[in-house]
Amino acid sequence: MEEREMRYFVAVAEEGNIGRAAQRLGIAQPPLSRALQLMERRLGADLLVRTPRGVELTTPGEVFLRESRAALDAVDAAERRTRRAVERPGAVVLAVKAGVATELLGRLLDAHAATAGASPVDLLLTEFGDSEPALRDGRADVALLHLPLDGAAGLDHVVVGSEDLVALLPARHPLTAREAVTLAEVAALPDLPPPRWRSPDGTVPHGPGPLVRDQVQLAQLVALGRTAAIVPRSCARSAPTLVDGVGRGVGVVTVMDAAPLTVVLAWPGHGTAAGVRRLVDTAVTVSGVDA
Amino acid sequence: MEEREMRYFVAVAEEGNIGRAAQRLGIAQPPLSRALQLMERRLGADLLVRTPRGVELTTPGEVFLRESRAALDAVDAAERRTRRAVERPGAVVLAVKAGVATELLGRLLDAHAATAGASPVDLLLTEFGDSEPALRDGRADVALLHLPLDGAAGLDHVVVGSEDLVALLPARHPLTAREAVTLAEVAALPDLPPPRWRSPDGTVPHGPGPLVRDQVQLAQLVALGRTAAIVPRSCARSAPTLVDGVGRGVGVVTVMDAAPLTVVLAWPGHGTAAGVRRLVDTAVTVSGVDA
DNA sequence: ACCGATTACGGGTGCCGTAATAATC
């Protein structure tokens, strides 16, 4: 089972159709079809069931898809991290979702910079759910994330802080006059349905709310009275200023009954580089908490 | 950077010598030498420094070695887990170091077997430090391990119990008359130096103690008055019976000042199969503790 | 009859092995 075959299989599994997968891979169907058959013959079992409409995964196929993705990420990570070691020796890439835990991040970076022999830290600003994948495929070495980690992540982490949740509401909405609101109150606003985010796997949930890609869109939609959202407080801080020019505003109200989010510094556990270790050590001393 | 090249590079890094690596890989030196050069040209940096005696790693080379090992493990894991999914559908392989946490393991397996629709659990008995590698390269899906995990493992885990440490001493040694001993007392026995285990990476620590491979050897060496060892209590239970035929005996004494070992059920975090989830859930309910 | 997948066949890339060369102790 070699790398090329795994890339082929993942493409086929994702497209559900050999022809489209071949197109995506930039090859013709026949070699792809043959490669799949060869893999199945070697395994002695089918990975795909051929339907008139395309292909579907068997149970072993699902296992192979999951494992192949992990393996291909690891392969890509090897090349990326090596290239980075060449181009920026000793540097550590820290992935952060834009706007999250800003002050915490600032403290961490300051403390790290004050460390003797501190390695340079490059920031990778990721969109929505992309910090964890970045860690896995080697674009980043360490990341600031919220618990819980998506899907039993297999990442080592230390807790570095927590932050509570707030509701973003149109500025003139009655609830903005309140000191605090509950999750239920926000959810019970039929004319302000919750926004929908694109999942990491590309699917989008159904619902009446607007589809948003980033914080700016969200802030604008809130200001325009199209949605209300629950976000970490550090994200809310920038929201009102983002829409200054719109002429309307965003109200920020504390959510009283939501458990605070735990912020962690996470990294792929296998064989950790010295630079990451030092950054983690700094984070532990800064936060005063440990894993 | 493809899989074949990574295997080449790992072999060279481990052998420290292109010729020997080629031999181990079953190819001739020239293609290996060329493959390495090609990789270095693509990266635009040296991975190896050529010495008259062989080769040594550069800093990027060390990064690439670490990442390549992880990637190759993941690639191997993909094939192994898929094959297992074909040959034993639904089965979960649990890795255990022979003799560890026996009663805990028994309770876990019994409880799991009593679960409705329980998947079959195959046991993989590993030697010394091999449970974690087995998890990484796909020989196992889940493992019983002691904390701390070796080298920031990147494994998810739940705590399932703990066990204290005991000293194994020759049966007629004066200390065996005691109710309990301290670590310092056992370490201070010059004629009973601690045994040396082969590390997972193949190196062996220096010291006066005998080199042991497994529990049987250890028990025999203790019975013969050549060493004294600190082991988890569950390992000690079998030791006296292992050397029954030797004519001498092994004494087991509680170590009072050693922190109990935490026993965890661990699994590779990325994309966990349903069977593993169910086993973990069972473990959580059995132990009544969580991560 | 169309879409999707598979078999058949020819061409080319690229990897490997043997042999010869260079460099260092």
Place this chain on the structure above:
DNA sequence: GATTATTACGGCACCCGTAATCGGT
């Protein structure tokens, strides 16, 4: 001079693409 790594060259395997065939709706 022995060991180790590199260059030169020829052969072969493997993979791909085009074209034709099979199967189902």
